Amino acid sequence: MSIKRELGQGTQNVSRVFTILREVAAYSREGMRLVDVARRLNIEIPTAHRILKCLLEERALRRDEHSKRYFLGQALFEFGIAATPRIDLRALSAPALERLAEETGDMIFLTSRSGLDGICLSRKEGKFPVRTYTLEVGMRRPLGVGAGSLALLAMLPENEIKEIINSNVARLRDYDSLTDVGLLSQVRRTQKQGFSLRDLRGLGGVRTIGVSINTVERKSIAALSLSAIRSRMKDERVSVLVALLHEEAKKLGQQLSEAHELV
Secondary structure: OOHHHHHOOOHHHHHHHHHHHHHHHHOOOOOEOHHHHHHHHOOOHHHHHHHHHHHHHOOOEEEOOOOOOEEEOHHHHHHHHHOOOOOOHHHHHHHHHHHHHHHHOOEEEEEEEEOOEEEEEEEEOOOOOOOOOOOOOOOEEEOOOOHHHHHHHHOOOHHHHHHHHHHOHHHHOOOOOOOHHHHHHHHHHHHHHOOEEEEEHHHOOEEEEEEEEEOOOOOEEEEEEEEEEHHHOOHHHHHHHHHHHHHHHHHHHHHHHHHHHHO
16 A cells, blocks of 8 residues: 555544644754654654655655754645735734834734644844844744743633643643643733733743734734843833734734725
């Protein structure tokens, strides 16, 4: 039986393929090993190897011959070009990111939801970028990891919040040993404050804040976040920055509501 034919048998294999692609995307910088993929999917190494081999043949993945790690392949880039969204959130939000970066001097990020993950769609550097910060465009992390992602998660319906956290429990440990209880506590604090605030001491004292972008119907679409070194974001400046983020998020929410009515 050919590898492609084996993959075509049942929706379980389709689900496994997409899970692998999401996991590899989440580790786009360092790549994933065969053993990592098998562990993530809780499948035998030979099964993982067969699926990976097929994805390599289809150019959905590529394998570094030196490190033996897997990365996203050229075919996905080509699909991405062809997949034109109804509303280009990156283009729509570009002026807002530009204004925020110019006014604050800090790094501004746009995050949206992709299933159980938050994905960085865009970022803009101000005059004082955080060079040690590692969030790159296209990077995926469990929803709730990162200020923008956390602000986005906190605005979702209660049952959905708990379902997402429960589904991501095993993955959360890779991010500062975060637990489901710890993340839910962060969600509650974000809901109470109206914005997320995280101190990333492991990155040399980086502080990040985030606010959700909501449509007129209160549907959470994406989030804006800002990162700066701790000395540039003392407590008295946080409220000023949050107000700026909320102002731009409100404008974007209105624009998105209007754009949805036109498509």
